Amino acid sequence: MTDNNGKAEFPCLEVQGISKRFGGIQALDDASLTVFPREIVGLVGANGAGKSTLVNILAGVTRADEGLVLVDNAPVEINDPIDARRLGIEIVYQNLALIETLDISSNIHLGRELVQRPRLFQWLNESNMQAQARELLSGIGLDLNPKLRVRNLSGGQRQAVALARAIFFQAKIVLLDEPTAALGIAETQATLEIIEQFRDHGLGVMVVSHNLEDIFRITDRIVVMRAGRVVGVRTTAETTSAEIVNLITMGAAEETI
Numbered sequence: 001m002t003d004n005n006g007k008a009e010f011p012c013l014e015v016q017g018i019s020k021r022f023g024g025i026q027a028l029d030d031a032s033l034t035v036f037p038r039e040i041v042g043l044v045g046a047n048g049a050g051k052s053t054l055v056n057i058l059a060g061v062t063r064a065d066e067g068l069v070l071v072d073n074a075p076v077e078i079n080d081p082i083d084a085r086r087l088g089i090e091i092v093y094q095n096l097a098l099i100e101t102l103d104i105s106s107n108i109h110l111g112r113e114l115v116q117r118p119r120l121f122q123w124l125n126e127s128n129m130q131a132q133a134r135e136l137l138s139g140i141g142l143d144l145n146p147k148l149r150v151r152n153l154s155g156g157q158r159q160a161v162a163l164a165r166a167i168f169f170q171a172k173i174v175l176l177d178e179p180t181a182a183l184g185i186a187e188t189q190a191t192l193e194i195i196e197q198f199r200d201h202g203l204g205v206m207v208v209s210h211n212l213e214d215i216f217r218i219t220d221r222i223v224v225m226r227a228g229r230v231v232g233v234r235t236t237a238e239t240t241s242a243e244i245v246n247l248i249t250m251g252a253a254e255e256t257i
């Protein structure tokens with residue numbers, strides 16, 4: 001269901017009151033946020049604000065001490081990365097996480113062993129995987145040979161492979177933790193475009209970045225974290241980078257007074 005603006009009525013991802021302590025450090029303190037389908041949410045904050053901890057909890061890498069995660073309005077348990085993937089949560093760590101030396105088909109199916117029983121996986125012979133990869137790619141308007149190595153693909157073609165993989169895993173939510181941190185200008189551009197493609201495909205996207213220029217360019221909303229807490233949520237079109245910087249740093253300023 002959508003409202004008059006075409007925005008879905010329910011978030012595909014909702015985090016309610018998540019807390020996480022590492023020894024004496026309160027990495028997350030009652031953090032809550034939502035991500036809607038067809039929306040890019042930027043997660044920003046100073047070093048150590050708790051952004052990666054939140055991503056890791058949603059990825060099933062870290063367990064929360066307290067709080068609730070809802071996917072499509074239903075409470076879920078994410079005990080490990082297999083749970084996350086089954087729930088349609090796709091994590092992209094860096095550079096779209098494609099393996100240069102493998103072919104397109106292998107990159108799309110990469111990680112499938114996580115969701116399939118090993119015996120079932122053996123039935124999936126290579127030609128089936130390639131046929132499936134070709135179908136996925138043509139579904140998004142690309143006529144590419146699945147046997148091509150990713151190393152030999154252009155930026156745009158790589159984006160298509162990353163998108164095909166998310167579709168293959170029936171992802172609803174894509175989480176990206178500093179996806180452009182180590183990238184050059186052209187690669188950053190390509191990565192920002194794929195993030196927009198995820199959204200245009202109907203997925204909910206949450207992207208962690210220190211680059212406010214990128215954040216302002218691609219996001220619909222911005223969630224600011226400080227010392228484990230969500231200290232502000234803004235509609236990108238209705239805020240300024242001065243306001244966001246202020247929200248990010250206010251805590252530090254208060255502490256030094």
Ligand SMILES: Nc1ncnc2c1ncn2[C@@H]1O[C@H](COP(=O)(O)OP(=O)(O)OP(=O)(O)O)[C@@H](O)[C@H]1O
Pocket residue numbers: 022023025026027045046047048049050051052053054
């Ligand atoms: N496995 C861990 N063990 C102990 N402390 C941790 C662990 N992971 C994170 N922390 C601490 O929790 C706090 C939040 O860290 P987190 O990595 O979530 O921050 P971040 O917002 O992603 O920062 P950055 O922008 O630097 O990546 C930090 O104080 C960090 O030192």
Ligand SMILES: [Mg+2]
Pocket residue numbers: 051052053
């Ligand atoms: Mg981090």
